[in-house]
Amino acid sequence: MPDAEEAGGRVILAGAPLGNTGDASARLREVLATADVIAAEDTRRLSRLAKDLDVTVRGRVVSYFEGNDERRTPELVEALTGGAVVAVVTDGGMPSVSDPGFRLVRAALDAGFPVTAAPGPSAVTTALALSGLPSDRFVFEGFLPRSGSNRRSRLRELAAEPRTLVFFEAPHRIVGALEDFAAIFGADRPAAVCRELTKTYEEIRRDTLGALAAGAAADPPRGEITLVVGGAPAGPAIAPADDELRAEVARREAAGASRRDAIQAVADEYGLRKREVYALVHENR
Numbered sequence: 001m002p003d004a005e006e007a008g009g010r011v012i013l014a015g016a017p018l019g020n021t022g023d024a025s026a027r028l029r030e031v032l033a034t035a036d037v038i039a040a041e042d043t044r045r046l047s048r049l050a051k052d053l054d055v056t057v058r059g060r061v062v063s064y065f066e067g068n069d070e071r072r073t074p075e076l077v078e079a080l081t082g083g084a085v086v087a088v089v090t091d092g093g094m095p096s097v098s099d100p101g102f103r104l105v106r107a108a109l110d111a112g113f114p115v116t117a118a119p120g121p122s123a124v125t126t127a128l129a130l131s132g133l134p135s136d137r138f139v140f141e142g143f144l145p146r147s148g149s150n151r152r153s154r155l156r157e158l159a160a161e162p163r164t165l166v167f168f169e170a171p172h173r174i175v176g177a178l179e180d181f182a183a184i185f186g187a188d189r190p191a192a193v194c195r196e197l198t199k200t201y202e203e204i205r206r207d208t209l210g211a212l213a214a215g216a217a218a219d220p221p222r223g224e225i226t227l228v229v230g231g232a233p234a235g236p237a238i239a240p241a242d243d244e245l246r247a248e249v250a251r252r253e254a255a256g257a258s259r260r261d262a263i264q265a266v267a268d269e270y271g272l273r274k275r276e277v278y279a280l281v282h283e284n285r
Contacts (some may be wrong), residue, residue, distance in 0.1 A: 009080030011088065011108045013101055015120015017165075018224075019199030021052045027118040029055050039064035039072070041100055045091050062076050064088065069103045076104055080113045090158050090222075098142040098168055121281040124166050125199055126224035130204050131164075131192035134231070135267035138164040143193050148176060154175055155184045162231040169225045178213035181229060190230040198222040242280050245270070 001056075004158055005180030014031045017023040032038065036059045040046035050057050051181050064072050076086050088104060089093040094117070105115050129137050142159070144151045144167060158165060169177050174193070180223050181191070187210025201223065205212055209229070245266060252262035263281060267274045 001106060008083040009085065009113050011076075011086050011104060011113060011115040013095045013115070014087050014089045015118060015122070016049060016089050016092050018121045018123055018126065018197050019202075023198060024049075024122050025118065028120060030117050030125035031087045032057055032089070034085070035059045037062065037076065037086045039076055039086060039088045039100070039104065041065050043091040043196075043227075046089055047239050048145045049089075059085075063106070064100050066100060069100050073103050075100070077107050077111055077113075080108060080111065084103065084214035087118075093121055094119070097122065097124060097140075102132055119201045121193075121198070123168070123224070123226045126197050127192070127194040127228050128164065128166055130194060130197075132180040132206055133164045133192065133228055134188060134274070135164065140166045142176060146173070148180070151177065152180050153160050154185060155180055159184055160232045162234070164231050165229045167227040167229070170222065171222050171225055174221055174225055174227070175213070175216045175228055178209060178216050181227075182209040182213045185229065185232075187211075187213075189232075192228045192230065193221055193232055194226045196223045197226065199223070213278070239271075245277060245280055247270075249277065 009013075012031050014028050014029065015025075015225060024264060030110070032046075032053070032055045038059050038061045040061055040063060043061055046057070046061060062072065062075075063234055064076070065269045071194070079086055086104075086108075088101045090099040090101070093099065096170070108115050124140050128138055139158075139161060139198065145154055164242065167177075172262045181189070187208060189209045191207070191209050191212055193205040194203075195210055203221065205216070205221070248266050249259070249262045252265060253259055257265065259281070264274055
């Protein structure tokens with residue numbers, strides 16, 4: 001059996017339009033027309049996409065989705081061994097980002113085959129850019145757990161995350177999810193519900209979590225949803241023990257601050273009332 005380098009097989013992760021076929025790249029058209037094997041999340045959608053792009057698919061098309069990727073991956077690696085160019089295409093966006101693809105990428109790399117990409121649209125970065133929330137640092141969490149209790153547990157773990165958060169959510173779960181977000185993150189946290197990105201009925205709802213939850217309950221958003229939530233606001237540090245508070249005031253005084261200013265600064269740093277810190281400093285004097 002030839003080694004991977006001799007075989008010539010490779011994997012191409014092909015980014016597909018989120019909805020508007022005008023976003024398809026020339027590279028995507030080329031990949032669809034020339035790949036030996038196309039592993040498609042939904043073969044019917046691939047057929048419609050190729051028709052819309054006026055591309056003739058000459059390679060072998062196989063289904064490749066979350067339910068069969070474990071079984072299908074060895075078959076695709078075998079095709080790579082035979083020298084095939086295997087393209088991976090999802091229903092929309094980049095493969096392996098909360099979509100099929102990662103398992104094949106890992107298997108191909110482990111077998112020594114190259115993996116490349118024909119980059120395309122991404123719901124994650126599109127929603128982030130449209131949200132109006134800080135985009136310099138963000139966290140992508142994919143889909144939250146389906147059960148309410150597990151979802152709330154995960155949200156409690158994320159409540160203090162200072163970076164903007166991006167989630168995918170199903171339309172039949174978005175109302176409950178937003179209500180949990182508002183209860184755990186705080187009703188005033190800014191967020192954006194982005195649905196049907198680049199499609200005819202694209203809609204971006206930007207508001208606080210509380211308002212978005214109420215709005216979704218009255219008028220549930222439909223279609224594919226990406227939720228962007230602002231990071232936790234900077235808050236006061238956790239106050240240390242009383243002796244440490246006194247020592248902190250003393251350190252500031254030693255550095256040249258007046259006692260009044262030192263007390264005020266320590267109170268501000270730890271979110272305490274000035275008179276609380278004053279009482280601690282003077283109670284043993």
